[in-house]
Amino acid sequence: MNPVSFTQANLGMLLWAALIAASFFAAAQVSQAIDPVLLTALRLLFSALMFVPLLWFQGAAAPTRAGLGAHAVLGLLLALYFGSLFEALRYTSAVNTGTLFTLVPLLTLAFEGWLLPGGSQQRRLLPMLVAGAGALLLVLKGGAPGQLPSLYAMAVYALGCLAMAAYSPLSQRFKARSLQGRSPAAMTFWNMLFGALFLFAASLVSGGWRSAALLGSNDLLWLLYLALFATLATFWLLHRAIGVIAPSTVISYIYLSTLFLTLFHWLWLGQRPLLGEGLGALLVALGMFGLVRGSRPGAAMA
Structure with missing residues (x-):
């Protein structure tokens, strides 16, 4: 049984949305000369290691063989997503990756219907489309006329987005079976540890590990920031909410991330709101209100 209430889970996901919004810009600050696979491996490893004292204090038991297999699958999905993000940011902007992430x-709703049948997916489709349309209005702005993003970058990041879309529904399915009773901290630790191992292995094969010599103090600081706030905290909040809120609604909080990014440009950078942005903000608010209402505990539990 998840120890948090429906309201607590949603408040946690509000914080998740703010941290995700900041992560797009933080990831772009890391030197592009360093292999993105190695960067992601270090990011996941740093995040996992931060959970070791908590797990030791809690006396968490080691997972079963079936549980290790489930964590390995989820870790592979994390590796695909984060690796694709760093690779895509070499060739396109944070705005373009944020747009595709909407x-x-x-996609999560589709995976949820496949992996967790019998839910209320149809009831959440319309508000999700409304919120998604609003998010697109918020992020599809400011580009130069006729400027198209790199097709290679978008294809790579699309693969990562598919992996991320499968993560929440598959995680909930595993929690009902081989990972039953696992805490959010244990889920996050093992998934990230396996993700880091997969990426370190890929870096050894590709030779990308050699770029570790190019890591500067500024890169390490940004990696530590990403590990603590954009990875460890966000995935702990994600696992905290999964099972209390429907998986597709959990990940739909990314729409609020686009709203937070826009508010940052309005309030911090002093940019004047555009008509399309105002409409987008309204659609995101209405869509998320409908999604949260449609994901009350009775509808969210599989």
Whole structure:
């Protein structure tokens, strides 16, 4: 049984949305000369190691063989997502990756219908489309006329988005079986540890590990920030909410991330709101209100 209430889970996901919004810009600050696979491996490893004292204090038991297999699958999905993000940011902007990420909730809804049948997916489709349309209005702005993003970058990141879309529904399915009773901290630790191992292995094969010599103090600081706030905290909040809120609604909080990014440009950078942005903000608010209402405990539990 998840120890948090429906309201607590949603408040946690509000914080998740704010941290995700900041992560797009933080990831772009890391030197592009360093292999993105190695960067992601270090990021996941740093995040996992931060959970070791908590797990030791809690006396968490080691997972079973079936549980290790489930964690390995989820870790592979994390590796695919984060690796694709760093690789895509070499060739396109944080705005373009943020735009493509708005499709993840719809893809999650599709995976949820496949992996967790019998839910209320149809009832959440319309508010999700409304919120998604609003998010697109918020992020599809400011580009130069006729400037298209790199097709390679978008293809790579699309694969990562598919992996992320499968993560929440598959995690909930595993929690009902081989990972039953696992805490959010244990889920996050093992998933990230396996993700880091997969990426370190890929870095050894590709030779990307050699770029570790190019890591500067500024890169390490940004990696530690990403590990603590954009990875460890967000995935702990994600696992805290999964099972209390429907998986597709959990990941739909990314729409609020686009709203937070826009508010940052309005309030901090002093940019004047555009008409399309105002409409987008309204649609995101209405869509998320409908999604949260449609994901009350009776509808969210599989």
